[in-house]
Amino acid sequence: MSIGEARQGQAVALAVEGELTIYRAAELKDALLDAVRQHAAPAFDLSAVSEFDSAGLQLLLVARQEAARLGKTLRVQGAGSAVRDVFALLGVPFDGIDGNTANTGAGEAA
16 A cells, blocks of 8 residues: 555645555554645545455545535545445445546535
């Protein structure tokens, strides 16, 4: 698992690579929440996440909640099939997954 920043012009996304599972949840929580707190428009690039489970989903939902508390909107971009499959399976909406809400079960973040 590695975490780094991916830049596209002025936009910065926290790029997560490898597993986003229960086995990594404790070590990733602080990094994800710090990214939400440090960036005006936090975004996570999950295109290189190879494994994703309900603990990974819980981390994203906690990060989304923290962003909302701070008056920000958390975006998830470039989600790989492991991430999309879990969201679709559980019917959990999360704005920004591939920018395509029709095919992924994703919707507007609350």
